[in-house]
Amino acid sequence: MSNYRPLASPGRRFAWNNWDGSPSSDVTLRWENEGWTAELRLEADDATVAFRLSAQWRIQQMLLFRDMEEADLWLATDGRGHWGEMNGAHRTELDGSLDIDFANTPFTNSVVTHRLPLHVGHTADIQVISVDVETLELRKVTHRYTRTGMREWTYTSLATGDDATATVDEHGFVIDEEGGFRRAD
Numbered sequence: 001m002s003n004y005r006p007l008a009s010p011g012r013r014f015a016w017n018n019w020d021g022s023p024s025s026d027v028t029l030r031w032e033n034e035g036w037t038a039e040l041r042l043e044a045d046d047a048t049v050a051f052r053l054s055a056q057w058r059i060q061q062m063l064l065f066r067d068m069e070e071a072d073l074w075l076a077t078d079g080r081g082h083w084g085e086m087n088g089a090h091r092t093e094l095d096g097s098l099d100i101d102f103a104n105t106p107f108t109n110s111v112v113t114h115r116l117p118l119h120v121g122h123t124a125d126i127q128v129i130s131v132d133v134e135t136l137e138l139r140k141v142t143h144r145y146t147r148t149g150m151r152e153w154t155y156t157s158l159a160t161g162d163d164a165t166a167t168v169d170e171h172g173f174v175i176d177e178e179g180g181f182r183r184a185d
Helices: 107-115
Strands: 012-018 023-032 035-042 047-054 059-065 073-077 083-085 099-101 123-131 138-149 152-157 163-168 174-177 181-183
Touching (some): 107 152
Antiparallel strands (some): 012 023, 012 181, 023 035, 059 073
16 A cells, blocks of 8 residues: 555665765665665764564664664563563553654665555654663654655654655655755765
């Protein structure tokens, strides 16, 4: 339903700059063991995030690395919106969320829009986990995704009212997000 071309199984690399031209983030996607592994570099946060995604682009695991070899934060889901940490602790305050959002990259919105089965003009409200890289604070927030064209989306934070309009490529990944990011590759 997404109307996007699938990525080739060897994978792909995408890089984005901030609107002012400074580096924002880059991601390398690889097909491994029936799903996608994404290695995301967040320049402003000096951090790396590893995602494990299903073949249907659902997040299964997320590991955040800042200045240590071991992950500073590790989350995994059962695929039904229940989240836990590496130590097995169930994070009940995150229940109901299927996606994770980082502010300094359009990649996490690309994961959502790549997967959502929306027709042009349709909207979906999605609960996401917002991650503060500096403090490791996790908050469950609601984002509204509206497909405004075959390759255009508007996403809105229902908590703040902030919104952004993004143009995506033939694979569903952000090319530019007005006032936020531009693809560098």
